[in-house]
Amino acid sequence: MTQQVTSYFQPDSALAKALPGFAPRPAQTEMAAAIAATLRKKGQLVVEAETGTGKTYAYLVPILKSSGRAMISTGTKALQEQLFHRDLPALRDAIAPDKQVSLLKGRSNYLCIHRLEQAQAQGNDLSLAVQKQVIEVKRWALRTEDGDIGGLSSLPEDAEVLPQVTSTVDNCLGRDCPSYDDCYLVKARKRALEADIVVVNHHLFFADMALKDVGFGELIPHADALVFDEAHQLPDIASQYFGEALGSRQLSEMAQDAKTIYLTELKDLRQLDKAADKLLGSLRDWRLAFPIDPQRGNWRQQSQDEKIQAAAAQLTENLEFFREVVKGALGRSQDLDTLYERCVQFIHIWQLLQNTQRTGYSFWFETTPRHVVLHQTPLQVADKFGSYVRESEAAWIFTSATLAIGDDFGHFTRLLGLESADTLCLPSPFAFSEQGMLCVPRFLPQPQQREMLDALVQITTQVLDANPRGGTFVLFTSHRMLQLVARQLENLTERPLFVQGTTNKRELLADFITAGNGVLLGTSSFWEGVDVRGSALTCVIIDKLPFGAPDDPLLQARIEDCRMRGAEPFTQVQLPPAVIALKQGAGRLIRDSGDRGVLIVCDQRLVTKPYGQLFVASLPPLRRTRDLAQALDFLKEINGETSA
Known part of the structure; x- marks a missing residue:
C-alpha cells in the first residue's frame, strides 16, 4: 500500500492531473508513506508537519486508498467544513470515487423540529425579537435539506432563538419524540454509520467518548483508522470532557423549558410555573453573590465565602423543590418526563461540585456578566485516553504544525498517554x-x-x-x-x-x-x-x-x-x-x-x-x-x- 500511496505524489499522477497547481513535495510524500505504514500495522503516529507541507492531502490519500472505515477529526467546525466541502470531494473524485463520505456535527448544530414547534406554540409569550427570529427559522426550515444551522445565514451566530430550536443531550426526547422519523440529527448519524469516511471535530469525538464511558451509546461509528488534525488541541479538550461542569445557563434553560411546557401542554399545572420562577430567582441571586466583573477563580477557596454558601444553599433548596414538583406530574407529558431526568442529573452534578475535597481535580469557577459555571477538571487524562487508544484495534494518527518542543514530542505524547507512538517531524518547504x-x-x-x-x-x-x-x-x-x-x-x-x-x-x-x-x-x-x-x-x-x-x-x-x-x-x-x-x-x-x-x-x-x-x-x-x-x-x- 505504501508504494501505491507515494505514487500519487509524483508529477504525472492522477492527483497532479486533478488538482490545479499541485507540485510534489518530499515532506508530503514522506508523511503519506508513514501514515500508510501506520494504517497497515494499526499503530500510532504523531506527525508535526510545518506550514506548507501539505499535510491535509498527505493524510487524505492513504485514508482514501485504505480499506475499512475512517474517522477524521478537526480542531474547528470551519476546518471540518473546508475538509468536507472542498478538500475531500476533489481528492475522492480523482482517486476513490466509490468512497462514501459524511459530515457529522454536534447536536446543537442541527434544527430540532419538535422544539421549533414548541417555540411557535408559545407565540406572544416570547419577546418580539425572538418571535421574529422564530419566523426566520421557520422560513429556513422549509427549504433546508440537512437542517445544519450553519446554513441559517440570515441570523447571527449567537441569535437568542437558537437554544430554543436546537436540542441538547438533556432535553432531547430520543425515540419518544413525535418528530423522530424526520429528525435531522438522526439522519446525519445514519449517514455517518453508512459512510466509509466520517468528518467530525474534536469536541464531538470527546463528547462521544465520554458518553460511551457512562454507557449512553455511541454517536460516532466504529472506525478502523482515526486521524486528528490540529491535534495540539486534544489534551485541553479531553480535560473538559473527562471532567464535570454545570452552569447557571443550563439550569436557567431547564426552568424556561418548564415554563414552556406549562404554557403549551400543562396549563393547569400552575405550581410548575411557580417552581421555575423560584429557581430563576435563586439563579440570579447566585450570580450576584460573585464579584460583578467576569472572572475565573479557585472554587475550593471561593466556596468558603459565607455569601456564596448562603446563595448555594438557597439554590439547592429551590432546585430540589423544582424536582419534586416535576416528579409529581410524571407521566402527563413526554417533555416533562425528560425534564425530570435532566433535573436529577443536574442535582447529581451540583452536589458533586460542592464536594471540593477530592484530589486529582482542579475545582474552579468562571463568571460572565449573567452566568456562573462551576468546573471539576481532571489534572491528567493520560491514563484514560492512553488506555482507550491501546484497547482499540484501530490506527491512530495525530498531526499538527505545532506538536514538538524543538524536536521533542515528549510533552504531547506524555499528556495523552501515547507510550508506543512513532513520531515524525517534517520541515516546511518554504524559504x-x-x-x-x-x-x-x-x-x-x-x-x-x-x-x-x-x-x-x-x-x-x-x-x-x-x-x-x-x-x-x-x-x-x-x-x-x-x-x-x-x-x-x-x-x-x-x-x-x-x-x-x-x-x-x-x-x-x-x-x-x-x-x-x-x-x-x-x-x-x-x-x-x-x-x-x-x-x-x-x-x-x-x-x-x-x-x-x-x-x-x-x-x-x-x-x-x-x-x-x-x-x-x-x-x-x-x-x-x-x-x-x-x-x-x-x-x-x-x-x-x-x-x-x-x-x-x-x-x-x-x-x-x-x-x-x-x-x-x-x-x-x-x-x-x-x-x-x-x-x-x-x-x-x-x-x-x-x-x-
Whole structure:
C-alpha cells in the first residue's frame, strides 16, 4: 500500500492531473508513506508537519486508498467544513470515487423540529425579537435539506432563538419524540454509520467518548483508522470532557423549558410555573453573590465565602423543590418526563461540585456578566485516553504544525498517554530566511511594566507607516491589553481597524482580507486556525510570550500537582504550552511560497532568559534582528514590491 500511496505524489499522477497547481513535495510524500505504514500495522503516529507541507492531502490519500472505515477529526467546525466541502470531494473524485463520505456535527448544530414547534406554540409569550427570529427559522426550515444551522445565514451566530430550536443531550426526547422519523440529527448519524469516511471535530469525538464511558451509546461509528488534525488541541479538550461542569445557563434553560411546557401542554399545572420562577430567582441571586466583573477563580477557596454558601444553599433548596414538583406530574407529558431526568442529573452534578475535597481535580469557577459555571477538571487524562487508544484495534494518527518542543514530542505524547507512538517531524518547504524576518526590538520595557502599553502602540504605528499597502495582525495574550491598544490606535491611524469582539470571527477576518491593508487586533482565537495569504498580511506583532495567567485556577492546580509528583512545574507545565502557542501565532505570517513578512515579538525574555532559546528554536528559521529599523526597512521593501 505504501508504494501505491507515494505514487500519487509524483508529477504525472492522477492527483497532479486533478488538482490545479499541485507540485510534489518530499515532506508530503514522506508523511503519506508513514501514515500508510501506520494504517497497515494499526499503530500510532504523531506527525508535526510545518506550514506548507501539505499535510491535509498527505493524510487524505492513504485514508482514501485504505480499506475499512475512517474517522477524521478537526480542531474547528470551519476546518471540518473546508475538509468536507472542498478538500475531500476533489481528492475522492480523482482517486476513490466509490468512497462514501459524511459530515457529522454536534447536536446543537442541527434544527430540532419538535422544539421549533414548541417555540411557535408559545407565540406572544416570547419577546418580539425572538418571535421574529422564530419566523426566520421557520422560513429556513422549509427549504433546508440537512437542517445544519450553519446554513441559517440570515441570523447571527449567537441569535437568542437558537437554544430554543436546537436540542441538547438533556432535553432531547430520543425515540419518544413525535418528530423522530424526520429528525435531522438522526439522519446525519445514519449517514455517518453508512459512510466509509466520517468528518467530525474534536469536541464531538470527546463528547462521544465520554458518553460511551457512562454507557449512553455511541454517536460516532466504529472506525478502523482515526486521524486528528490540529491535534495540539486534544489534551485541553479531553480535560473538559473527562471532567464535570454545570452552569447557571443550563439550569436557567431547564426552568424556561418548564415554563414552556406549562404554557403549551400543562396549563393547569400552575405550581410548575411557580417552581421555575423560584429557581430563576435563586439563579440570579447566585450570580450576584460573585464579584460583578467576569472572572475565573479557585472554587475550593471561593466556596468558603459565607455569601456564596448562603446563595448555594438557597439554590439547592429551590432546585430540589423544582424536582419534586416535576416528579409529581410524571407521566402527563413526554417533555416533562425528560425534564425530570435532566433535573436529577443536574442535582447529581451540583452536589458533586460542592464536594471540593477530592484530589486529582482542579475545582474552579468562571463568571460572565449573567452566568456562573462551576468546573471539576481532571489534572491528567493520560491514563484514560492512553488506555482507550491501546484497547482499540484501530490506527491512530495525530498531526499538527505545532506538536514538538524543538524536536521533542515528549510533552504531547506524555499528556495523552501515547507510550508506543512513532513520531515524525517534517520541515516546511518554504524559504523562511528569504521570505521573512523575526525582530525582538531592543530597549523594550518588561511585559508587566506600565510603559509597555506606550511601547507597543509606538511599534504598531511605526509598522503601519512602513506597511501602508499590507495588512497587520497585532496578537495579544489578554483582552485588557487589546482594548487599551485599540482605544489608542483609533485616534492614531485612519487604516481600517478590526477589533476582536466587534463582530464574529469569520466576518472580522473576511473584512480584514477584503480591506487589504487593515489592522486586526485579536487574542487567543486568532493565534491559530487563521489562514491569510499574500499582501493582506505582511506583519504579525505579538505583545508578549503567551504564558498562562498565573492566577488561572486550572494552571495553579496543575503546578501544585506537578510539585507533588516531584517534577519541576515551570519546565513541565508552564513552558511547553507557551512554546506551542507562540509557534501557532508565528505560523500566521508565512502561509504560501510567495508570502513575505515580518514577525515582531515585543518581549525581551526571548533573548534575555535561558528558556528563550527553546522558543526561538521552535519558531520558523526566519532572518533575525534586534534592530526595529531593519525590520521596518524590510517591510518597506515588501511594500515596494506590492505597489509595483
